[in-house]
Amino acid sequence: MTETHTDETTGQLVVGTFLTLDGVMQAPGGPDEDRDAGFDQGGWSVNYWDEQMGEIMDDQFVEADALLLGRKTYEIFADHWPNVEDDDPVATKLNSMPKYVASRTLEEVEWNNSMLLSGDIAKAVEDLKKEREGVIMTQGSHDLIQTLLAHDLVDEFWLWIFPLVLGNGKQLFGDGTIPAALELTNAETSSTGVQMLRYSQTGEINHGSFALDDVTE
Numbered sequence: 001m002t003e004t005h006t007d008e009t010t011g012q013l014v015v016g017t018f019l020t021l022d023g024v025m026q027a028p029g030g031p032d033e034d035r036d037a038g039f040d041q042g043g044w045s046v047n048y049w050d051e052q053m054g055e056i057m058d059d060q061f062v063e064a065d066a067l068l069l070g071r072k073t074y075e076i077f078a079d080h081w082p083n084v085e086d087d088d089p090v091a092t093k094l095n096s097m098p099k100y101v102a103s104r105t106l107e108e109v110e111w112n113n114s115m116l117l118s119g120d121i122a123k124a125v126e127d128l129k130k131e132r133e134g135v136i137m138t139q140g141s142h143d144l145i146q147t148l149l150a151h152d153l154v155d156e157f158w159l160w161i162f163p164l165v166l167g168n169g170k171q172l173f174g175d176g177t178i179p180a181a182l183e184l185t186n187a188e189t190s191s192t193g194v195q196m197l198r199y200s201q202t203g204e205i206n207h208g209s210f211a212l213d214d215v216t217e
Helices: 051-063 071-083 089-096 121-131 142-150
Strands: 012-020 064-070 099-102 114-117 135-139 156-162 181-189 195-203
Touching: 012 121, 012 142, 051 064, 051 089, 051 135, 064 071, 064 142, 071 089, 071 099, 099 121, 114 121, 121 142, 135 142
Parallel strands: 012 135, 012 156, 064 099, 064 135, 099 114
Antiparallel strands: 156 195, 181 195
């Protein structure tokens, strides 16, 4: 696995998510995970999992120093992971690590070591990156990710691209995404054809053209 290098004083914000080939990230884990807008394709990622993917997922959570979650993903995680056996390394890590929750409706969060972010979420995340070292991972959390993208707060993308298309559903990159160039830093492929890719931000896009120069006689 490629290691994530962090600045001495600034946390690295990583967006990790499962995607279809047409960019949908909605409800990969189950039919009732997110039915917004009548979405009825939930659970599309489940039957692609193999042993390698489980090992890589374990490694990614080991790399993370904190979680940043939106309300829906927080509630899904908080309902599941505290009930997983203690000998599961992912459960052990998630249940103990710091978790920051962006929500306009929750008044408290009960999962161990969880904290609510209040006020302006973009400003709260910006401050969090200044206060924490290491990797701050956002998993799922579509609505939160749109805010992070619109305010240019994402340093890396850890994208798992599954070999299927759905035609509709919530997209990772929404209308508020700021154009940026990315560098592929790691790539692996599962036995089921899932591409596990890491990209880091490299700055502005360097535009060009394939058009032939005008020829003058």
